[in-house]
Amino acid sequence: AQKVTQAQTEISVVEKEDVTLDCVYETRDTTYYLFWYKQPPSGELVFLIRRNSFDEQNEISGRYSWNFQKSTSSFNFTITASQVVDSAVYFCALSGFNKFYFGSGTKLNVKP
Amino acid sequence: EAGVTQSPTHLIKTRGQQATLRCSPISGHTSVYWYQQALGLGLQFLLWYDEGEERNRGNFPPRFSGRQFPNYSSELNVNALELEDSALYLCASSLILLQEQGGPQHFGDGTRLSIL
Numbered sequence: 001a002q003k004v005t006q007a008q009t010e011i012s013v014v015e016k017e018d019v020t021l022d023c024v025y026e027t028r029d030t031t032y033y034l035f036w037y038k039q040p041p042s043g044e045l046v047f048l049i050r051r052n053s054f055d056e057q058n059e060i061s062g063r064y065s066w067n068f069q070k071s072t073s074s075f076n077f078t079i080t081a082s083q084v085v086d087s088a089v090y091f092c093a094l095s096g097f098n099k100f101y102f103g104s105g106t107k108l109n110v111k112p
Numbered sequence: 113e114a115g116v117t118q119s120p121t122h123l124i125k126t127r128g129q130q131a132t133l134r135c136s137p138i139s140g141h142t143s144v145y146w147y148q149q150a151l152g153l154g155l156q157f158l159l160w161y162d163e164g165e166e167r168n169r170g171n172f173p174p175r176f177s178g179r180q181f182p183n184y185s186s187e188l189n190v191n192a193l194e195l196e197d198s199a200l201y202l203c204a205s206s207l208i209l210l211q212e213q214g215g216p217q218h219f220g221d222g223t224r225l226s227i228l
Contacts, residue, residue, distance in 0.1 A: 006154075035216065045202065045219035091155060099168055100145065100217070104154035 002027050002096045006103035013082050014111050021077040021106045023092030029053075033095040034068065034075045039105070040088040048090075051075065082110045114139065116220035118203050124226045125193050133188040133223045137205030143167075144186040145206070145217060146178060150199040158201075161186055190225070198227045 003026040013019045025034065036048040049059065051068050059066045063080045079086055087110045092103040117136045125131050137144050146158040157170040161180035169176075175191040184205075190197055204217035 037219075042221075044221050045204075047216040047218065050216055093155075099160070099170070100147075100157050102147075102155035102157070 002029075002094060002099070002101045004092050004094050004101050004103035006090075006092055006106050008106045009104070010107040010109065012109040012111065015084060016081050018078060018080050019082050019108065019110075021079075021090050021092075021108065023075045023077065023103060025073050025075065025092070025094045025101075027073075027094060027096055029096050035093040035095065036066065036075075036077050037091045037093060037102075038088045039091065045091070048077075079108075082108075084110050084112055086110050116203055116205050116218055118201075118220035118223050120223060121221070122224045122226070124228060126228050127193055127195060129193050131190045131193060131197075131225055133190075133201050133203075133225070134185065135188070135203030135205075135220060136185045137203075138218055141205035141207055141218070142184055143206045144180055144184065145204040146186070146188045147202040147204065148172075148199045149202060149222070150196070155202065159188065193227050195227050198225060200224050 005024045008022055032053045034051045038046045038048055049066055056068050056070055065078045067076045089105040089107045091105045094101045116138055119134045123131055135144055143162040145160050147155045148158055149155050158172055159169050159178050160167045164180050178188040180186045200222045202219050202222045204219045206217045
């Protein structure tokens with residue numbers, strides 16, 4: 001069965017703290033894709049990153065970094081030096097054959 | 113470039129009625145996806161249309177249906193509405209070639225469906 005688990009329902013941090021959002025997935029596919037999306041309070045979903053199952057290189061984009069580990073079926077997302085504008089719900093997603101599976105989301109509150 | 117547009121923004125219905133939600137994809141995108149985001153829950157995949165055909169559907173009853181028009185816009189129809197259908201319905205579009213490679217989907221702002 002395909003499944004994405006984001007165990008952290010809600011996280012609160014103070015500005016400038018680092019925060020890691022966890023994502024664990026299940027799939028029987030050998031080829032799959034993993035995504036992170038951000039949903040700010042305004043509601044629209046914003047694509048952040050895509051990773052394919054053959055590329056376990058970690059990626060850094062500004063204050064954002066992603067750690068993909070197939071051995072533990074995890075695709076964690078770290079925000080360094082968090083800012084108030086990072087406050088949002090973050091969704092991890094898995095793309096299997098013809099379908100997308102989303103986690104339930106982690107609500108991140110960054111307080112000034 | 114215009115993004116994915118959805119209408120209406122809000123829709124209020126009563127139990128047993130039928131609802132129609134509309135989505136216009138980004139120009140050039142041929143695939144349209146529908147998702148349900150119920151309160152307190154994550155995004156649930158509903159339907160995927162490409163080139164006018166239903167490619168796949170999630171675990172939803174048959175009263176959730178839709179179609180895609182020749183201009184790639186799409187409708188989601190929900191018949192015999194139930195209280196638990198109250199949710200935000202999101203539409204997303206992508207290029208099919210990118211989808212095969214796991215490309216990103218671009219989301220609209222959603223339609224808030226409330227069942228009284």
